[in-house]
Amino acid sequence: MMFDVGRDSVCCTETLLDAWGKSLETSLEAADTRVRATLLLACCWIACGMQLVAQSRQPRNAADIPQTNPYTSEADVEAGRKIFGGRCGHCHGQSGEGGRGAVLNSGELHHGASDREMFLVIRNGIPNTEMPGTFGLPDAEVWRMVAYVKQLRRQGSSDAAAGNQTAGALVYQKNSCAACHAIDGQGGFLGPDLSEIGAKRSIRYLRDSIVNPSADIPLDYRSVTVITRDGKTIAGIQLNEDEYSVHLRDMSGNLRSFLKSELREVKLTGQSLMPAYGALSKDDLDNLVAYLSSLRRSAAQATVWMFDRLENIGGNKTTVLGAPRVIDSPIGKAVEFDGVRDALFIDNHPLAGAETFTFEAIFRPDGGEREQRWFHLSEQDPKTGVDTDNRMLFEIRVIGDGWFLDSYNQSGTEGKALMNRSAVHPLGAWYHVASVYDGKEFRNYVNGVQEGAANIHLAPHGPGHASVGVRINKVFYFKGAVRMARFTRRALSTPEFLTLPVRP
Numbered sequence: 001m002m003f004d005v006g007r008d009s010v011c012c013t014e015t016l017l018d019a020w021g022k023s024l025e026t027s028l029e030a031a032d033t034r035v036r037a038t039l040l041l042a043c044c045w046i047a048c049g050m051q052l053v054a055q056s057r058q059p060r061n062a063a064d065i066p067q068t069n070p071y072t073s074e075a076d077v078e079a080g081r082k083i084f085g086g087r088c089g090h091c092h093g094q095s096g097e098g099g100r101g102a103v104l105n106s107g108e109l110h111h112g113a114s115d116r117e118m119f120l121v122i123r124n125g126i127p128n129t130e131m132p133g134t135f136g137l138p139d140a141e142v143w144r145m146v147a148y149v150k151q152l153r154r155q156g157s158s159d160a161a162a163g164n165q166t167a168g169a170l171v172y173q174k175n176s177c178a179a180c181h182a183i184d185g186q187g188g189f190l191g192p193d194l195s196e197i198g199a200k201r202s203i204r205y206l207r208d209s210i211v212n213p214s215a216d217i218p219l220d221y222r223s224v225t226v227i228t229r230d231g232k233t234i235a236g237i238q239l240n241e242d243e244y245s246v247h248l249r250d251m252s253g254n255l256r257s258f259l260k261s262e263l264r265e266v267k268l269t270g271q272s273l274m275p276a277y278g279a280l281s282k283d284d285l286d287n288l289v290a291y292l293s294s295l296r297r298s299a300a301q302a303t304v305w306m307f308d309r310l311e312n313i314g315g316n317k318t319t320v321l322g323a324p325r326v327i328d329s330p331i332g333k334a335v336e337f338d339g340v341r342d343a344l345f346i347d348n349h350p351l352a353g354a355e356t357f358t359f360e361a362i363f364r365p366d367g368g369e370r371e372q373r374w375f376h377l378s379e380q381d382p383k384t385g386v387d388t389d390n391r392m393l394f395e396i397r398v399i400g401d402g403w404f405l406d407s408y409n410q411s412g413t414e415g416k417a418l419m420n421r422s423a424v425h426p427l428g429a430w431y432h433v434a435s436v437y438d439g440k441e442f443r444n445y446v447n448g449v450q451e452g453a454a455n456i457h458l459a460p461h462g463p464g465h466a467s468v469g470v471r472i473n474k475v476f477y478f479k480g481a482v483r484m485a486r487f488t489r490r491a492l493s494t495p496e497f498l499t500l501p502v503r504p
């Protein structure tokens with residue numbers, strides 16, 4: 001309690017205190033709340049004087065990057081073409097026609113088509129994909145590539161899908177592709193998630209992937225076959241191998257570990273686990289490719305994460321801490337956390353690069369410790385992978401048999417906690433919560449009712465990751481369950497919010 005009071009009213013400006021309170025948490029991860037509160041008060045009187053220091057400690061920040069490209073002359077475009085040819089063409093094609101990398105000369109750029117967004121994508125890469133960053137390359141060179149990619153887009157492309165999407169969806173169904181692939185959360189996960197495959201791969205590449213899957217196998221999907229001493233053969237995706245053991249995901253999706261001493265043989269086959277569909281008719285293949293190519297999300301569309309499994313949330317890899325459980329609740333599957341050591345880390349910051357956003361979640365708080373951080377999106381330093389202070393957070397405070405919401409947002413030197421202590425809700429029920437930022441004002445909501453608002457400038461975050469059930473630095477564990485989250489790159493109005501399914 002003291003801590004909250006300190007953060008809101010003790011000295012200087014509220015914003016500064018928010019920032020201090022929060023960065024103290026970072027440095028004093030495990031410290032007891034009272035000690036922290038005392039320290040906070042002690043630090044307060046120097047806080048104003050230290051503001052400059054705090055600013056100079058701030059991590060690299062997307063706010064410093066201009067909105068429009070300063071390098072757009074013909075000479076810049078030509079220089080960009082040369083760098084692109086050397087560094088990017090083998091994945092994206094020399095004219096941006098796509099290949100292993102996304103098509104750049106037509107269609108929508110789903111990571112953003114503004115100069116600044118492209119700059120960030122090219123400089124930082126896209127986490128969890130093959131798209132690397134260009135670390136170490138001077139900013140001017142990155143801008144020249146932005147200029148070249150823009151020119152490619154003006155030229156356009158001739159690589160259009162010949163088939164019919166709707167017919168293709170049927171071919172997908174008939175051939176049980178969903179046994180191994182998920183689209184928008186539906187399907188298996190032995191193979192890559194295909195929800196956005198159309199934005200990642202060219203038509204030609206998609207066609208090859210179906211007819212000849214072994215031709216180019218993404219690094220994360222290399223297959224391995226082990227033969228045990230007693231002659232059993234198990235095939236799967238290689239997850240890890242060291243001197244003594246082999247770990248794989250078998251064809252049913254189970255994680256399996258073997259001691260090499262128990263095995264007769266370990267074979268890296270170089271063959272895909274996906275059957276080759278060379279026998280499809282030309283029409284079926286055209287239609288299937290047209291369907292896959294249509295699977296892309298526009299920047300304005302929402303990303304949904306369903307918490308109905310542990311291994312993979314929203315197509316992203318997870319790291320599991322403790323033993324969170326998948327439960328059946330009256331509103332569907334959810335992941336339950338024990339408030340002590342359970343958490344999920346998810347390899348994606350779904351709102352990275354967003355200038356405006358809506359961050360929604362459906363959850364059930366069950367009580368436990370007073371302070372809990374249960375949904376944390378954090379930017380990471382692209383060079384070191386270390387979490388920066390830039391973050392979006394849902395927190396709660398538990399008092400008696402109720403709770404109230406604390407929504408926190410920070411970018412660069414600006415940060416703000418919205419916390420309405422008088423809006424106390426009963427524990428043990430399902431709630432919808434939302435943080436909305438429209439470019440000027442940050443607002444938060446519980447079940448569609450606004451609880452707070454503040455004017456603040458929040459520059460877009462760089463790429464990063466997320467933790468659910470705990471703060472990203474593993475303090476303030478959450479007791480309760482999370483059903484789903486949705487991330488939208490614009491400020492939604494309340495009627496557009498997700499709704500809680502009606503309970504039977």
Ligand code: HEC
Nearest residue numbers: 087088091100101102109110111112122129130131145200
């Ligand atoms: C190893 C292959 C590879 C290399 C090298 C590579 N990319 Fe990419 N790139 C990708 C992939 C794959 C994606 C799609 C990622 C996704 O969205 O899942 C991508 C995405 C992009 C995007 C975003 C497309 C969109 O829809 O918004 C841009 C822009 C881009 N790359 C530019 C470049 C530039 C410029 C270079 C050279 C400096 C480069 N890439 C090098 C594989 C590569």
Ligand code: HEC
Nearest residue numbers: 175177180190191192209213214216217218221272273274
């Ligand atoms: C037995 C499981 C399995 C089935 C069935 C299967 N796939 Fe795959 N698929 C995989 C695996 C594993 C990979 C990754 C290795 C590779 O690229 O070959 C993959 C890769 C792909 C890729 C390339 C993805 C990328 O990121 O480049 C596409 C596209 C694809 N599959 C489409 C299909 C379609 C369409 C069908 C149905 C006609 C299908 N798959 C059926 C397992 C399967």
